[in-house]
Amino acid sequence: xxxGTPTLLEANPQPYLALTRHLLHRKLYAEAAEAAxxxxxxxxxxxxxxxxxxxxxxxxxxxxxxxxxxHTCLKxxxxxLRAYRLLxxxxxxxxxxxxxxxxxxQYRAVIVLRKDKFVPLPQPRASTPTRAVAPAGNAPAAAVxxxxxxxxxxxxxxxxxxxMQILRAGGIPVMTDELRAADEDNPEGYLEWEExxxxxxxxGILVQARGKALKIISALLPALPxxxxxxxxxxxxxxxxxxxxxxxxxxxxGKPPCLDxxxxxxxxxxxxxxxxxxxAVSSRVELLEVSYTDLVANPQPLIDxxxxxxxxxxxxxxxxxxxxxxQLHRQRQPVASGLLTSGK
Numbered sequence: 584x585x586x587g588t589p590t591l592l593e594a595n596p597q598p599y600l601a602l603t604r605h606l607l608h609r610k611l612y613a614e615a616a617e618a619a620x621x622x623x624x625x626x627x628x629x630x631x632x633x634x635x636x637x638x639x640x641x642x643x644x645x646x647x648x649x650x651x652x653x654h655t656c657l658k659x660x661x662x663x664l665r666a667y668r669l670l671x672x673x674x675x676x677x678x679x680x681x682x683x684x685x686x687x688x689q690y691r692a693v694i695v696l697r698k699d700k701f702v703p704l705p706q707p708r709a710s711t712p713t714r715a716v717a718p719a720g721n722a723p724a725a726a727v728x729x730x731x732x733x734x735x736x737x738x739x740x741x742x743x744x745x746x747m748q749i750l751r752a753g754g755i756p757v758m759t760d761e762l763r764a765a766d767e768d769n770p771e772g773y774l775e776w777e778e779x780x781x782x783x784x785x786x787g788i789l790v791q792a793r794g795k796a797l798k799i800i801s802a803l804l805p806a807l808p809x810x811x812x813x814x815x816x817x818x819x820x821x822x823x824x825x826x827x828x829x830x831x832x833x834x835x836x837g838k839p840p841c842l843d844x845x846x847x848x849x850x851x852x853x854x855x856x857x858x859x860x861x862x863a864v865s866s867r868v869e870l871l872e873v874s875y876t877d878l879v880a881n882p883q884p885l886i887d888x889x890x891x892x893x894x895x896x897x898x899x900x901x902x903x904x905x906x907x908x909x910q911l912h913r914q915r916q917p918v919a920s921g922l923l924t925s926g927k
Contacts, residue, residue, distance in 0.1 A: 596622035596629065598805040598861050601854040603635045605802040612642035614783055621805075630660035637669060646673050662693045730811045732789065733796040733893065736804055736858075737818030738851050740828035742875030743798050745906065746816055747774035749886070750796045752902040755893070758797035774798060782806045801858050813868050814892065817859060820875040822852045882907045 599622035606615035619636035622629065633656035640649035650673060653666045660666075667690035674683035733755065735746045751757045751774070759774045776797055781788050783806040799807075807813060826848045862868045871892045878885045882904060890899045 596626045596632065597857045600629075600632060600635065601857050602802050602805050603632075603639065604850070605854065607635070607638060607642070610642065612639045615639035616643060617783060618805075628659060630656045630663055630666075633659065634663060634666050634669075637666065641669065641673055646677055649673060664690060664693055667693065730790065730793055732792060732811060732813050733896075734804075734807075734813050734815045735796060735798045735818070736801045736815060737875075738801060738820070738822075738825050738855055740825050740832065741818040741820040742873075742878065743818050744773050745875070745878070746818055746873065747796065747798055748906045749889070749903050750893075750897065752906050753890075753893075753897040753899060755896055756795040758792040758795040779803070801854065804858055804862070809867060811867070815862060815868055815870050816889070816892075817862075817870060817872050818875050819855070819872055822848050822855075824876070825851060879907060879909050 599618050603615045603618040603622065606612075606618060616636060616639035619632055619639055622632040623636065626632065633652050637649045637652035637656060640646075640652055650670065653670050653673075656663050656666045667686050670686040671683045671690065674680070674686065733750070735743050735750070737743045747757050747759075757774050758776045758779075760776055760778070762775070762777050776792065778788055778791070779797060779799055780803070782799070782803055786806065786808040789808065789811070801817075804815070826844050829847070830844060859870070859872065862870045869892070871889070873885055873889070886899045886903055890897050
């Protein structure tokens with residue numbers, strides 16, 4: 584998984600499934616397929632993981648491989664409606680109307696019959712097996728020195744850039760390429776490192792950030808290699824504020840959101856909970872959750888807590904407090920009924 588490198592969340596497939604969905608929404612199909620394979624390797628019996636693998640492979644143009652993943656899904660859960668629908672579309676794209684109609688009949692049968700009474704027709708055999716790609720060569724992997732990294736993460740628009748500014752002001756070097764310039768949505772800058780997006784396929788890239796704090800989107804956290812230890816500062820914010828801020832930013836950039844606000848809120852909340860629950864019990868992680876709204880409203884207690892968490896590497900002082908500018912905290916209240924409002 585992830586190029587053969589053990590990762591932090593190997594015992595828990597759920598974060599990989601969350602990562603798969605996130606990557607599918609971004610149409611990063613090859614990366615989504617790898618994440619789905621990681622989930623399958625941890626719990627082969629999850630039909631939904633095989634379905635998501637099929638979606639990713641189909642999106643990547645690997646239609647025969649997608650069919651096999653969907654067949655496996657249906658062996659585990661014969662009444663999985665979405666798998667039949669996708670198989671219909673794939674076979675029509677392949678020009679095989681006979682198979683497309685056969686799967687459409689089974690789809691309708693699932694709807695008509697109770698699921699516990701549905702008996703599927705024999706599945707056609709797929710021509711190409713789907714498997715995880717093994718590392719090239721047979722040589723054993725070289726020993727990797729254990730390191731400790733400071734990672735800032737959280738949902739988009741949850742205060743991760745502010746935390747990076749605080750760490751830098753407190754004397755901790757930050758890993759940034761300054762490629763993403765400050766803008767109206769984040770006038771103090773993003774402090775991001777573009778190369779970290781390669782982490783799932785190239786986990787060794789992490790060593791370039793040795794001795795520095797770096798920001799990693801929460802969807803990539805499951806790809807952190809198990810070789811190292813991590814102090815993860817996870818920013819939280821009421822989910823309605825996150826969604827509204829994300830929505831405003833996308834509108835300003837002219838990018839239509841892929842989900843409506845309610846569905847975006849549910850997806851983000853579930854993803855955030857799965858990630859935090861998994862890392863809270865990881866022996867390789869020290870986790871500190873920081874409420875963005877509390878940090879802006881009353882920073883000193885959280886700055887003190889942060890200093891204890893980071894030890895002598897972080898020096899609190901006036902420069903740290905000056906990073907916190909409440910006037911930039913624009914989405915203060917949930918603005919739409921029905922949205923989730925849980926924060927920390």
